[in-house]
Amino acid sequence: MTTQIEVEDLHLHLGPRGAGIDALDGISLHVGEGERLGLVGESGSGKSTLLKVMMALRRPDSGTVRFRGRSLSDIDAVRDLRRSAAMVFQDPRSSLDPRMNIGRAITEPLRSPAARRMTREERKDRLAEVMVDVGLDPESASRFPHEFSGGQRQRIAIARALVTEPDVLLADEPVSALDVSVRAQVLNLLNDLVRQRGLTMVFVSHDLAVVRHLCDTVAVMSAGRIVERGRLSDVYRDPQHEVTQELLTAIPRIRVDDSTH
Numbered sequence: 001m002t003t004q005i006e007v008e009d010l011h012l013h014l015g016p017r018g019a020g021i022d023a024l025d026g027i028s029l030h031v032g033e034g035e036r037l038g039l040v041g042e043s044g045s046g047k048s049t050l051l052k053v054m055m056a057l058r059r060p061d062s063g064t065v066r067f068r069g070r071s072l073s074d075i076d077a078v079r080d081l082r083r084s085a086a087m088v089f090q091d092p093r094s095s096l097d098p099r100m101n102i103g104r105a106i107t108e109p110l111r112s113p114a115a116r117r118m119t120r121e122e123r124k125d126r127l128a129e130v131m132v133d134v135g136l137d138p139e140s141a142s143r144f145p146h147e148f149s150g151g152q153r154q155r156i157a158i159a160r161a162l163v164t165e166p167d168v169l170l171a172d173e174p175v176s177a178l179d180v181s182v183r184a185q186v187l188n189l190l191n192d193l194v195r196q197r198g199l200t201m202v203f204v205s206h207d208l209a210v211v212r213h214l215c216d217t218v219a220v221m222s223a224g225r226i227v228e229r230g231r232l233s234d235v236y237r238d239p240q241h242e243v244t245q246e247l248l249t250a251i252p253r254i255r256v257d258d259s260t261h
Helices: 047-054 074-082 102-111 118-131 150-162 180-197 208-214 233-237 243-250
Strands: 003-014 021-032 035-040 062-067 085-086 166-174 200-205 219-221 225-231
Touching: 003 180, 003 200, 021 047, 021 062, 021 074, 021 102, 021 200, 021 225, 035 047, 035 208, 035 243, 047 166, 047 200, 074 085, 085 118, 085 150, 102 118, 102 150, 150 180, 150 200, 180 208, 208 233, 219 233, 225 233, 225 243
Parallel strands: 035 200, 035 219, 085 166, 166 200
Antiparallel strands: 003 021, 003 062, 219 225
């Protein structure tokens, strides 16, 4: 399996020297082509920070990040990453510009220097295509984010991430800000889109049940370190670290009362 993203001995300290926290404390990890990796852990474990470093949105204090074998210290490697990878953030309310209609918001990545050149007509066609893919009516492209529900706004954010046809998708708890009633819909959509396109994905969550629905491998984080890594089925069956065991214990289990039958 070809490695898409590799991080080696990452360190990142947040806060003043002598205080603060080690958000990343010696992390090494690789993500293979077509792999769907769940990155899980309690709040503050460093999951989202690691994702931002992978996407070159934040620099580590030390260590190396490589995309397809090239260090992100090389500007050409960063450009390749920008062309080939996209990110979905936790809260669509903060990631969508309220002054921009959704058609403009979705196609904004197509105007970046890293994107391949497209005519106005090609952008319009691509917009309609990706809106249909995420279950949105292309006729609503002139509307603004506040006119949509939370679940619809996250669909807009997913459309924006997919509009450049990336090979790699990084998702930072994309359903945690949504109502429970729409989480399953968005998760099913994301699962279908990732599998249909054969995307490599890193999916951040604190919920192993969500990760089980989407991913085939898992890395468990605690205090800026990866404490367990493996195939999801193996980790579920025989968790080795106490943090993993606690995350599994936190998954709700439905009990059926036989006395009612």
